[in-house]
Every structure is written in structure tokens, then in C-alpha cells.
Amino acid sequence: MNKLLLFFTLFFCTQLNAQFLDEHCGQSYISSFHGSNNEEVITQRNEIEKFTSEWIQNYQAQPIQQREVITIPVVVHVVWNEAEENISDLQIESQIDATNADFRKLNANLSKIPDEFLDHAVDIEIEFCLATVDPFGNATNGITRTQTDFQNIATLYAPGNELRIFNDDLGGKNGWSPEKYLNIWVGSTGGFPLGYACMPGTCPSWEDGVIIDPLVFGTTCNTKAPFNLGRTTTHEIGHFFNLYHIWGSASDECQEDDLVDDTPFQNGPHFGCPIYPTSSCGSNDMFVNYMDYSDDECLAMFTEGQKLRMLAALNGPRSGLLTSNGCGLITPSPRSLNNNSVLIFPNPVINCLHIDLDLDNQTPILISLYNAMGQRVLSSVNTPDDVRSVDVTSLVPGVYFVNFELGNQSITKRIVVE
Numbered sequence: 001m002n003k004l005l006l007f008f009t010l011f012f013c014t015q016l017n018a019q020f021l022d023e024h025c026g027q028s029y030i031s032s033f034h035g036s037n038n039e040e041v042i043t044q045r046n047e048i049e050k051f052t053s054e055w056i057q058n059y060q061a062q063p064i065q066q067r068e069v070i071t072i073p074v075v076v077h078v079v080w081n082e083a084e085e086n087i088s089d090l091q092i093e094s095q096i097d098a099t100n101a102d103f104r105k106l107n108a109n110l111s112k113i114p115d116e117f118l119d120h121a122v123d124i125e126i127e128f129c130l131a132t133v134d135p136f137g138n139a140t141n142g143i144t145r146t147q148t149d150f151q152n153i154a155t156l157y158a159p160g161n162e163l164r165i166f167n168d169d170l171g172g173k174n175g176w177s178p179e180k181y182l183n184i185w186v187g188s189t190g191g192f193p194l195g196y197a198c199m200p201g202t203c204p205s206w207e208d209g210v211i212i213d214p215l216v217f218g219t220t221c222n223t224k225a226p227f228n229l230g231r232t233t234t235h236e237i238g239h240f241f242n243l244y245h246i247w248g249s250a251s252d253e254c255q256e257d258d259l260v261d262d263t264p265f266q267n268g269p270h271f272g273c274p275i276y277p278t279s280s281c282g283s284n285d286m287f288v289n290y291m292d293y294s295d296d297e298c299l300a301m302f303t304e305g306q307k308l309r310m311l312a313a314l315n316g317p318r319s320g321l322l323t324s325n326g327c328g329l330i331t332p333s334p335r336s337l338n339n340n341s342v343l344i345f346p347n348p349v350i351n352c353l354h355i356d357l358d359l360d361n362q363t364p365i366l367i368s369l370y371n372a373m374g375q376r377v378l379s380s381v382n383t384p385d386d387v388r389s390v391d392v393t394s395l396v397p398g399v400y401f402v403n404f405e406l407g408n409q410s411i412t413k414r415i416v417v418e
């Protein structure tokens with residue numbers, strides 16, 4: 001296979017793919033937008049490919065061991081114009097379930113795989129969860145919803161040639177850190193393409209993710225046959241984890257393919273549900289592979305070689321996802337000391353000064369009382385729950401300062417003792 005040729009064709013193949021009426025996937029859509037003549041992207045892609053092949057070589061040198069299943073936090077950004085584009089939580093959950101089944105080789109249509117390819121179909125051991133923690137550490141259901149004034153926002157450019165769907169200011173929705181979340185934008189493409197995605201190293205960070213038309217997102221009856229089993233998303237996530245189309249980038253030739261050894265060379269995509277055997281480039285085509293364009297009901301497998309590329313991506317350009325807390329538990333951050341979290345009253349005070357601390361942790365807090373000369377006249381260490389009141393009857397009337405210290409935070413309040 002000719003790797004150099006592949007990189008160049010990846011970025012110059014818009015016309016080639018367009019002639020196939022590429023309804024299933026607009027991979028060339030975004031790569032041509034960012035990639036044409038873009039030396040930086042070509043350099044990044046070359047580096048990623050170098051890393052990938054080295055990682056796979058080293059990996060294969062060791063026995064394949066039982067791996068823990070990797071869980072990828074997902075945020076789904078629904079950006080809608082027509083009411084029916086504001087798809088339900090249920091429809092979103094049906095997509096997560098479907099993609100999990102596809103990636104874990106638990107899909108219901110394994111019987112579609114011809115015997116010749118059965119041994120190559122593997123469990124990718126990657127799963128997806130709707131995020132439970134947002135980038136600020138707050139609880140979330142992993143779904144954002146944005147109403148937009150723009151029709152077909154997923155393929156709509158603003159002046160300056162920026163795609164609107166990725167930007168709050170352009171009628172879309174800013175993504176969450178792609179280092180920690182797989183961003184999936186669900187917005188109307190107008191029917192073409194059904195979806196597109198960023199392969200590692202091809203997009204700026206704010207566009208790094210997967211984009212799917214709502215009509216093919218999920219498996220509920222709102223989705224459109226023959227793309228109603230969620231496999232557009234499975235396919236695009238394959239690109240996100242550095243998979244090429246099974247035939248490579250250029251069609252009508254057998255010179256280069258997808259840089260995966262256990263997928264046969266193929267001279268282009270398949271549509272509908274081909275009948276086995278269908279052949280090209282001297283071998284039978286794996287039209288049931290998720291990285292082909294067959295109808296959803298006839299896509300049924302990833303291979304071991306594709307799995308290794310995805311795992312390499314997760315240990316390289318996508319490695320931030322391995323340490324994401326996006327599907328973790330919320331750890332409450334200590335509330336800081338400030339004028340609102342510390343109340344003292346009454347002021348002026350005669351006998352008893354009341355202290356009300358609104359802090360949601362039990363870190364010891366040092367409370368000191370200084371007179372107007374700056375001399376400390378009282379101090380005590382308390383946990384916030386202990387602190388209730390201070391007897392000031394022994395103090396000489398005058399101005400005092402109450403200082404609260406919690407870790408490296410400090411706040412001082414002025415009181416008058418009468």
C-alpha cells in the first residue's frame with residue numbers, strides 16, 4: 001500500500017467522492033474544507049500515522065491480554081431549527097445503546113457476516129456513556145440543546161468560511177473539550193451528507209468530533225430507513241478513532257486502501273445490501289464492514305486490524321479520553337470563603353456575636369479577633385459546623401476585626417462591640 005498516495009488523496013478527493021453521491025458519510029466534506037493544500041494537516045497526519053504503525057507493531061509483539069473495557073464520555077449537542085430536529089432523550093439513548101452494541105460485537109445482525117469474514121469480526125472493547133459530569137464539574141445528562149435560527153445548520157457556513165454548528169456566536173453550540181469528551185453534534189445537514197467526522201489531526205479543536213443528521217441518529221421510529229439502526233454514528237466514530245473508509249480514499253483503483261491488513265482491498269464503496277460474494281481488486285469485498293456505505297441492516301463488523309488502529313488512537317492523539325472524569329462521580333469542590341459564605345451578626349454587638357458559615361466541607365477554619373491596634377484578643381480553630389457564636393462581654397467596647405482563615409483563603413470582617 002502506498003501511504004503517501006493515501007494522504008494526498010484523502011485531501012483532494014472531494015470530487016471523487018461526490019460522484020458516488022456519498023449519502024452515507026461526508027468524511028471528505030470536512031477534510032477537504034480544512035485539508036486542501038494544508039501542509040500543517042498533512043504533517044500532523046503523517047506523524048499520527050507513524051505513531052500508529054509503531055504502536056501497533058509494538059503491541060503485536062506482545063501477547064494480546066484481557067483488556068479492560070474503555071468507556072468514552074459522550075456529550076450530544078442537539079442544535080435544532082425545526083421542532084422535529086429537537087430529538088428526544090430517548091432517541092439519543094437509543095443511539096448510544098446501538099453504538100455500544102456495534103463496538104462490543106453485540107449487534108443483532110451478526111448473521112449478515114459472510115462465513116469468510118466471521119473470524120475477523122471482533123469486540124472492540126470500547127463503550128460510550130452519556131457524560132455525567134460537565135467541564136465545570138457539575139452534574140449533567142450529557143445532552144445540550146440549542147435552538148437556532150438557521151436551517152440545515154450542520155452544513156451551513158458563516159462569512160469567514162466557518163461552519164456555524166460549532167460556534168455559539170454563529171447560531172450553533174460550542175463543543176466541550178475534545179480532550180475529555182467525544183462531542184457529537186446532532187443537526188440537520190439537509191440530507192447530505194448524513195454525517196461527518198474529524199479524523200485525528202485534521203480539525204481545529206473546536207470542530208473536533210462527530211456530526212450527524214437527526215434523521216439518522218438513534219434507532220427510534222423517528223429515524224429514516226435504511227439508515228435507521230444508528231450505524232452512521234458508528235461509522236463516523238470509526239473515523240474519529242482514525243479509521244479510513246475500507247477502500248481507502250480514492251475509488252476506482254486498488255493501489256491503496258485503509259492501512260488495515262485484515263480488510264481486503266476494495267475499489268470503492270457499496271450501497272444498499274450487496275449479495276455475497278461481491279469482489280474487486282482480486283478478493284471478495286467486506287461490504288458488511290462499518291466503514292463501508294452499505295445500508296445499516298447490512299453493516300455488522302469491525303476487524304482486529306481496525307481495533308488496533310482505534311486503540312492506537314486512544315493511546316496517542318485521543319489519549320485524553322482515557323483519563324476523563326466525564327462519566328465519573330461529582331466531587332464537590334469546597335466552597336470558597338467570601339462575603340456571602342461568612343455572615344456575622346448583629347453588628348454592632350453587645351453580648352453574643354453569631355457566626356454563620358455557609359461552607360460545605362469540614363476543613364478546620366481558624367477564627368481570630370483583632371482589636372483596632374492589630375492585637376489578637378481571641379482565636380479558635382473550629383470546623384464550620386462547630387462555629388456558632390462568640391461571647392464578647394469581656395471585650396472593651398470599640399472596633400474589632402474578625403478574621404477567618406481556611407487553607408490559603410482568608411477574609412476579614414469589621415465589627416463594633418458596644
Ligand SMILES: [Zn+2]
Pocket residue numbers: 024025026027235236239245
Ligand atoms: Zn465515512
